[in-house]
Amino acid sequence: MEIAHRKKARLKHLLETWTLEQYLEATEKLLGYQLQRAPFDPAAMQNPSQSLPHTHVGVYPQKQKGLNYVGVAVPVGHISPKQMIRVAEIADLYGSGEIRLTVWQNFVIPNVPDHFVETVKKALRKIGFATQQSNLRSGLIACTGNAYCKFAQADTKGHALQLAVWLDKRIQLDQPVNIHVTGCPNSCAQHYMGDIGLLGTRAKVGGESVDGYHVFVGGGFGANQAVGRQVFNAIDFESLPPLLEKMLRGYLRHRTDGETFQAFTARHDLNMLQAIFSNEE
Numbered sequence: 001m002e003i004a005h006r007k008k009a010r011l012k013h014l015l016e017t018w019t020l021e022q023y024l025e026a027t028e029k030l031l032g033y034q035l036q037r038a039p040f041d042p043a044a045m046q047n048p049s050q051s052l053p054h055t056h057v058g059v060y061p062q063k064q065k066g067l068n069y070v071g072v073a074v075p076v077g078h079i080s081p082k083q084m085i086r087v088a089e090i091a092d093l094y095g096s097g098e099i100r101l102t103v104w105q106n107f108v109i110p111n112v113p114d115h116f117v118e119t120v121k122k123a124l125r126k127i128g129f130a131t132q133q134s135n136l137r138s139g140l141i142a143c144t145g146n147a148y149c150k151f152a153q154a155d156t157k158g159h160a161l162q163l164a165v166w167l168d169k170r171i172q173l174d175q176p177v178n179i180h181v182t183g184c185p186n187s188c189a190q191h192y193m194g195d196i197g198l199l200g201t202r203a204k205v206g207g208e209s210v211d212g213y214h215v216f217v218g219g220g221f222g223a224n225q226a227v228g229r230q231v232f233n234a235i236d237f238e239s240l241p242p243l244l245e246k247m248l249r250g251y252l253r254h255r256t257d258g259e260t261f262q263a264f265t266a267r268h269d270l271n272m273l274q275a276i277f278s279n280e281e
C-alpha cells in the first residue's frame with residue numbers, strides 16, 4: 001500500500017487494498033496490545049441521541065438531578081486559541097472540567113449545576129458563543145475548504161456561513177435540517193449523509209469557471225442511515241442560496257405532518273424532487 005500518496009491518505013483507500021483483519025493486525029502491532037472484539041449488534045448502535053429533535057445546542061437536564069449540559073454553537077467549527085482557553089476555564093469553574101465535541105462542529109460542557117447555568121451562558125456569550133440558534137444553523141457543518149486545503153473546489157466554510165445568513169432571514173424550521181458542505185469527493189464534511197449535502201465542484205457561468213456545488217438530498221445516519229442522492233448538478237454558488245430556499249419551502253409546503261426532510265425526500269423520486277424544489281410558488 002502506497003501510504004505516501006497524499007491523495008490516498010484516507011482510511012477508506014487503505015481498506016480498499018487491505019482486509020479489515022489486516023488493518024486490525026497492523027494497528028495492534030503498532031499499539032503493542034490486542035484490541036477487544038465485540039459482536040456486531042445493530043440494536044446497540046442505535047444511539048438514543050440520534051432521535052433527539054435537536055443537535056445538543058442549548059441547556060438540557062442530565063439524568064443526574066440538578067445537573068445540566070450546555071451545548072454551544074460554534075459557527076462552522078471556527079474557534080480561536082483565546083476562546084479555547086476561556087472555554088476550558090468555564091468548564092473548570094462551573095462544570096466538571098469536561099468538554100465534549102459534537103459531530104456538528106459544536107461543543108458541550110456537561111455537569112453544570114442548576115445555579116451556574118445562567119453564569120455559564122453569560123460567560124460564553126461574552127466570548128462570542130451562543131447557546132441558542134436556529135434549527136438551520138445547528139445542523140450546518142463545513143469542511144476546511146479552500147482557505148487551507150488544496151483539494152477544495154470551493155470556499156466551503158465561507159459559503160456555509162453565507163447560506164446560514166440567507167436562509168435564517170427567510171425560513172424558519174421547526175426541526176433540524178442538516179446541511180453538510182464539503183469541498184471535494186474526500187468528503188470530510190460527509191455530504192452523502194446530510195439531509196442536504198453540498199459537494200464542491202467547478203461550475204460554469206458565462207464561460208468562466210466559478211465555485212459551485214453538486215446538491216444531494218436524503219442522507220442520514222444511525223437508525224436513519226442512507227446515502228444521499230444527487231438532485232442538482234454543478235450549481236454556481238451565487239445561485240445556491242435561492243435554490244436551497246426553494247428546496248426548503250418546497251419541503252415545508254408538501255410534507256406531511258411533522259415529516260422530516262429525509263423522510264420527505266425518500267418518498268419522492270428525483271424527477272419529482274427536482275420539480276418540487278424548482279417551483280417558485
Ligand code: SF4
Nearest residue numbers: 143149152183184188
Ligand atoms: S473534503 Fe474538504 S477538507 Fe476534506 S480533503 Fe476535500 S476539500 Fe479538503
